[in-house]
Amino acid sequence: MDMHDLTRELHxxxxxxxxxLVGDGLGGLPKDPGGKTELxxxxxxxxxxxxxxxxxxxxxxxxxxxxxGSGPGHLGLFGYDPLKYQIGRGALEATGIGFEMQPGDVAVxxxxxxxxxxxxxxxxxxxxxxxxxxxxxxxxxxQIKIPGVEIFVxxxxxxxxxxxxxGDGLGGxxxxxxxxxxGVPPLDPVAEDxxxxxxxxxxxxxxxxxxEILKDHPKANFHTMRGFAERPNLPPYSEVYGLKAAAIAVxxxxxxxxxxxxxxxxxxxxxxxxQIDTLKKHWQDYDFFFIHFKYTDSxxxxxxxDEKVKRTEQLDGCIPGILELNPDVLIVTGDHSTPAFxxxxxxxxxxxxxxxxxxxxDPHTSFGETTAITGGLxxxxxxxxxxxxxSNAGRMGKYGA
Amino acid sequence: MDMHDLTRELHxxxxxxxxxLVGDGLGGLPKDPGGKTELxxxxxxxxxxxxxxxxxxxxxxxxxxxxxGSGPGHLGLFGYDPLKYQIGRGALEATGIGFEMQPGDVAVxxxxxxxxxxxxxxxxxxxxxxxxxxxxxxxxxxQIKIPGVEIFVxxxxxxxxxxxxxGDGLGGxxxxxxxxxxGVPPLDPVAEDxxxxxxxxxxxxxxxxxxEILKDHPKANFHTMRGFAERPNLPPYSEVYGLKAAAIAVxxxxxxxxxxxxxxxxxxxxxxxxQIDTLKKHWQDYDFFFIHFKYTDSxxxxxxxDEKVKRTEQLDGCIPGILELNPDVLIVTGDHSTPAFxxxxxxxxxxxxxxxxxxxxDPHTSFGETTAITGGLxxxxxxxxxxxxxSNAGRMGKYGA
Numbered sequence: 157m158d159m160h161d162l163t164r165e166l167h168x169x170x171x172x173x174x175x176x177l178v179g180d181g182l183g184g185l186p187k188d189p190g191g192k193t194e195l196x197x198x199x200x201x202x203x204x205x206x207x208x209x210x211x212x213x214x215x216x217x218x219x220x221x222x223x224x225g226s227g228p229g230h231l232g233l234f235g236y237d238p239l240k241y242q243i244g245r246g247a248l249e250a251t252g253i254g255f256e257m258q259p260g261d262v263a264v265x266x267x268x269x270x271x272x273x274x275x276x277x278x279x280x281x282x283x284x285x286x287x288x289x290x291x292x293x294x295x296x297x298x299q300i301k302i303p304g305v306e307i308f309v310x311x312x313x314x315x316x317x318x319x320x321x322x323g324d325g326l327g328g329x330x331x332x333x334x335x336x337x338x339g340v341p342p343l344d345p346v347a348e349d350x351x352x353x354x355x356x357x358x359x360x361x362x363x364x365x366x367x368e369i370l371k372d373h374p375k376a377n378f379h380t381m382r383g384f385a386e387r388p389n390l391p392p393y394s395e396v397y398g399l400k401a402a403a404i405a406v407x408x409x410x411x412x413x414x415x416x417x418x419x420x421x422x423x424x425x426x427x428x429x430x431q432i433d434t435l436k437k438h439w440q441d442y443d444f445f446f447i448h449f450k451y452t453d454s455x456x457x458x459x460x461x462d463e464k465v466k467r468t469e470q471l472d473g474c475i476p477g478i479l480e481l482n483p484d485v486l487i488v489t490g491d492h493s494t495p496a497f498x499x500x501x502x503x504x505x506x507x508x509x510x511x512x513x514x515x516x517x518d519p520h521t522s523f524g525e526t527t528a529i530t531g532g533l534x535x536x537x538x539x540x541x542x543x544x545x546x547s548n549a550g551r552m553g554k555y556g557a
Numbered sequence: 558m559d560m561h562d563l564t565r566e567l568h569x570x571x572x573x574x575x576x577x578l579v580g581d582g583l584g585g586l587p588k589d590p591g592g593k594t595e596l597x598x599x600x601x602x603x604x605x606x607x608x609x610x611x612x613x614x615x616x617x618x619x620x621x622x623x624x625x626g627s628g629p630g631h632l633g634l635f636g637y638d639p640l641k642y643q644i645g646r647g648a649l650e651a652t653g654i655g656f657e658m659q660p661g662d663v664a665v666x667x668x669x670x671x672x673x674x675x676x677x678x679x680x681x682x683x684x685x686x687x688x689x690x691x692x693x694x695x696x697x698x699x700q701i702k703i704p705g706v707e708i709f710v711x712x713x714x715x716x717x718x719x720x721x722x723x724g725d726g727l728g729g730x731x732x733x734x735x736x737x738x739x740g741v742p743p744l745d746p747v748a749e750d751x752x753x754x755x756x757x758x759x760x761x762x763x764x765x766x767x768x769e770i771l772k773d774h775p776k777a778n779f780h781t782m783r784g785f786a787e788r789p790n791l792p793p794y795s796e797v798y799g800l801k802a803a804a805i806a807v808x809x810x811x812x813x814x815x816x817x818x819x820x821x822x823x824x825x826x827x828x829x830x831x832q833i834d835t836l837k838k839h840w841q842d843y844d845f846f847f848i849h850f851k852y853t854d855s856x857x858x859x860x861x862x863d864e865k866v867k868r869t870e871q872l873d874g875c876i877p878g879i880l881e882l883n884p885d886v887l888i889v890t891g892d893h894s895t896p897a898f899x900x901x902x903x904x905x906x907x908x909x910x911x912x913x914x915x916x917x918x919d920p921h922t923s924f925g926e927t928t929a930i931t932g933g934l935x936x937x938x939x940x941x942x943x944x945x946x947x948s949n950a951g952r953m954g955k956y957g958a
Contacts (some may be wrong), residue, residue: 348952534615540622547623552904
């Protein structure tokens, strides 16, 4: 049974406020054997004070041993089974640049590539053409017209761009045209089901016109298409939880993910301080607030342990501003771990803290990976965190009589 | 895979005895921040001695964040996935008053209501007519006859009663006739599937005759029908576990739930002491004993922390009487938490203790919510507790070669 079958039936509306503060990639690893993690090294008096009042545990983003990308990591936190709901690559890429996909849209990741005179690929990334060069090329593709289909062409970075097709009867199951090899020509787009026939034809015509437009460019004289994807059909927060939800994020990817589950994107904050100001400004307008902090992840990805420690301390510093508002439920967690030691997202479960007046506190007085092992929340799948949030907010009725 | 697919195949019969002592709503919360829970406050020398010998942990009745009713709470403890097996409201109500539903029966919750001269509902509960007044009215409905169907009409409390239809071809999917509003007439019973057509017709005829019988009553001049439900089809203990099981409960609801999984109801105890006497009397006749103690829940529901502490101590006091019998496996648990702080069932996991000569003891020497966090059973879903019971009793073979 999908948990949303339960929450649809059992949720209750009240005046409570829930805040979910997400330190992206919050969990970590010791720098040296026997040492402390980034979170444990950081001086976090506010998180520790919350730990004393609340209950902590370890959130497994998907399943043990699975390192998630940002999409499944956040879907789990938002309460959507990340193995059931998948966001196709094209849709995630479009979401990541802030493109608002509509139901029925099909998004495609494209890479500029270099063809030789025989039409075989010699470079699948067109020499990683710099963004300054690729943007005008991407814009030149906007002249492509196909009857009955609205087309959006949006630059990403370097050789990457996104194409979105909007029109009736466009399915998302079309094979990649990138052959994943050089010395061979790009493939034709081939529909994998009946509903995607029209998409494949549209893509073929797009590629035909693009080849003509790009043919004289010395490096980027063609492009491939990958990860055809419809907008994922995620039932919105309002329907599954009865929550009016707001997202306060700086980066387009996280705004986009929040938008996919029906959150409103509020404010235009560029810093964590501005995010907390935005929270205060919109406090009366919403039931649920998702606040996203990127830099615990990006510093981890950089392998910069000390900088991740500092960014964790910065995250800690925003807690008093949240507490001024007296949220009924405050959750601090991450969408996955990003240990500086690994310079990448990892599978390690994420330290997670929940504070409410009816949580069952555990004995811990600090917050970290080691204390979380023996925290009262135990080890749980991220997809259940929203159930705990709702229950602690008095927003869930009893299951069965 | 349903766990019963495994237990059907793997269970072994032997002479062992298993006792599951259920303190209803056993888990709790501190009265004041930083304080102890009811169970931790109670003086429980016998439970603590068991904790020293045994292994404890936290049982999640359904899923994290879900507060269950008595039905799903007990189904979980009995080893039935509470999301797969659901007991419809009518069936639970019939069960709760001790009515023994047969396979094929359809039970319905009924509420007396008040209609105005136009036939519109002015009071959906007939002024909460007192039980003394409603019982004779309920009995007057026993004169209703419908060819081919046996009908049972049983009082519950105040404006509530239960109707059970027994006959061939009665499905349970019929819509409620309560419009959940006043100023409108009651709805007709409408079948939601082909198999329930006959039930809807029978219900319609019942209502026609009831309207005639009740028409002159000043308040309860009609009634609604809600929660049409067949007897849930739960495979019995004898089949799924190879256990001859007895239930020793005081309240009809828990006897009824036990009966639904094929337990025999033994004795007629009114107190916990009498329940232990019943256990002793029937010790040779059964493999498994479910002993239900209600008052840890009812005192929690009343919000009476101190009284729940006392009732927990009373529960503790029955342990020596059980130990005299040398059970091979003794489990002490609850079907859910009922913190006095919340005055209701809650989602918090339930402290659970298992003692056998082959359990793997953990280091704890007392029993409570905080010790259970770091107990050897960890945090587990209640539906797996019966597997642990069987294994500790030497009643489960190896899975796979």
